[in-house]
Amino acid sequence: MAQKESNGSNSNGEHTTRPPPTPSPLRFSKFFQANLRILVTGGAGFIGSHLVDKLMENEKHEVIVADNFFTGSKDNLKKWIGHPRFELIRHDVTQPLLVEVDQIYHLACPASPIFYKHNPVKTIKTNVIGTLNMLGLAKRVGARILLTSTSEVYGDPLEHPQTEAYWGNVNPIGVRSCYDEGKRVAETLMFDYHRQHGIEIRIARIFNTYGPRMNIDDGRVVSNFIAQAVRGEPLTVQKPGTQTRSFCYVADMVNGLIKLMNGDNTGPINLGNPGEFTMLELAENVKELINPEVTVTMTENTPDDPRQRKPDITKAKEVLGWEPKIVLRDGLVLMEDDFRERLQVPKKNKA
Numbered sequence: 490m491a492q493k494e495s496n497g498s499n500s501n502g503e504h505t506t507r508p509p510p511t512p513s514p515l516r517f518s519k520f521f522q523a524n525l526r527i528l529v530t531g532g533a534g535f536i537g538s539h540l541v542d543k544l545m546e547n548e549k550h551e552v553i554v555a556d557n558f559f560t561g562s563k564d565n566l567k568k569w570i571g572h573p574r575f576e577l578i579r580h581d582v583t584q585p586l587l588v589e590v591d592q593i594y595h596l597a598c599p600a601s602p603i604f605y606k607h608n609p610v611k612t613i614k615t616n617v618i619g620t621l622n623m624l625g626l627a628k629r630v631g632a633r634i635l636l637t638s639t640s641e642v643y644g645d646p647l648e649h650p651q652t653e654a655y656w657g658n659v660n661p662i663g664v665r666s667c668y669d670e671g672k673r674v675a676e677t678l679m680f681d682y683h684r685q686h687g688i689e690i691r692i693a694r695i696f697n698t699y700g701p702r703m704n705i706d707d708g709r710v711v712s713n714f715i716a717q718a719v720r721g722e723p724l725t726v727q728k729p730g731t732q733t734r735s736f737c738y739v740a741d742m743v744n745g746l747i748k749l750m751n752g753d754n755t756g757p758i759n760l761g762n763p764g765e766f767t768m769l770e771l772a773e774n775v776k777e778l779i780n781p782e783v784t785v786t787m788t789e790n791t792p793d794d795p796r797q798r799k800p801d802i803t804k805a806k807e808v809l810g811w812e813p814k815i816v817l818r819d820g821l822v823l824m825e826d827d828f829r830e831r832l833q834v835p836k837k838n839k840a
């Protein structure tokens with residue numbers, strides 16, 4: 490029999506697929522058994538750390554986080570550091586990673602526009618090379634991989650609300666394209682690995698998500714407005730203020746991601762809350778709920794800002810039985826407590 494070579498072709502030059510390596514015999518020992526070993530890239534970030542909390546609640550899971558701490562922090566994971574079922578690796582996904590895992594939640598990528606535009610070449614490398622590396626890992630160990638793609642793949646959408654069938658309206662050379670085109674290529678890579686190598690893939694198209702643990706100076710609109718309201722500063726609405734977004738609370742998002750990973754559908758599936766608000770409406774809600782004394786000020790916007798965005802979540806409802814439960818006004822209040830604690834600004838007692 491021709492001996493297989495490691496580059497995926499045998500000595501006759503015929504194309505072969507390398508089988509996954511045999512796991513250690515201990516992997517199946519009943520004294521060593523964790524049902525699933527799960528890698529979360531970007532697990533020290535906002536959504537990633539909430540996902541890790543939820544995964545760690547299941548005592549049969551071992552969780553490994555790989556993160557370069559660009560926008561994430563060990564602080565977000567402090568309750569798990571030292572836990573026997575948890576490992577934290579400082580690792581940049583643009584480099585290959587060798588671990589033995591059953592599932593990969595691939596989140597690593599800066600998400601706030603101010604961070605992803607800070608070093609655009611690094612952002613596109615993270616999306617393209619990072620996803621390629623994680624797909625290579627999935628292929629080597631036979632793991633299922635979920636990519637957190639984004640509503641930004643729809644660009645400045647000409648269809649509203651956006652279904653998964655819409656191909657988008659993206660500026661390929663704009664300042665946002667390191668992120669939105671990067672995620673589009675990442676989706677392409679996922680499907681090519683799926684078709685060519687049979688990798689089990691899942692793709693979530695996440696719409697704006699908010700909640701506790703967002704970076705205080707993250708630059709995204711909900712965290713900006715809440716930090717400004719708590720500090721008693723004006724709320725900075727970028728012009729024209731009539732642009733819309735749909736905001737999903739992080740606990741709902743995490744439930745959707747886990748359902749997608751463990752379901753049968755590859756996606757892409759929109760995950761988001763269809764409640765749609767203009768930025769002026771969001772500012773009014775934050776003002777009313779958190780600090781009625783603050784003013785609202787209009788500031789300059791950035792290029793290619795999408796004018797409207799709202800997910801059609803029919804597919805998520807039908808395929809995953811998922812829909813968000815937490816409405817914006819409840820979620821904002823849940824977030825306020827966390828921001829007050831970190832900014833050390835206690836709530837004033839009502840007279």
Ligand SMILES: NC(=O)c1ccc[n+]([C@@H]2O[C@H](COP(=O)([O-])OP(=O)(O)OC[C@H]3O[C@@H](n4cnc5c(N)ncnc54)[C@H](O)[C@@H]3O)[C@@H](O)[C@H]2O)c1
Pocket residue numbers: 530531532533534535536537555556557558559560561562580581582583595596597598599600601615619637638639640694695696697698699
């Ligand atoms: N929050 C949202 O509204 C939203 C919307 C759509 C998509 N997403 C996607 O969800 C994922 C998580 O977003 P988030 O809001 O938690 O952002 P975040 O910035 O809080 O988290 C991203 C994490 O990835 C890490 N990271 C970045 N580049 C890396 C690299 N090269 N190697 C290793 N780690 C790296 C960061 O340090 C951070 O911990 C991202 O992929 C983002 O594109 C988020």
Ligand SMILES: O=c1ccn([C@@H]2O[C@H](COP(=O)(O)OP(=O)(O)O[C@H]3OC[C@@H](O)[C@H](O)[C@H]3O)[C@@H](O)[C@H]2O)c(=O)[nH]1
Pocket residue numbers: 599600601602638639640641695696697708709710711713714725726727728732734768790791794795
């Ligand atoms: O202080 C601010 C910040 C932002 N904005 C506005 O708020 C809207 C939302 O901006 P954000 O920066 O929060 O987020 P965006 O919707 O532009 O991108 C987001 O959506 C999809 C995800 O993939 C990205 O990770 C996420 O950041 C924009 O119209 C922006 O102009 C303000 O009005 N004031």
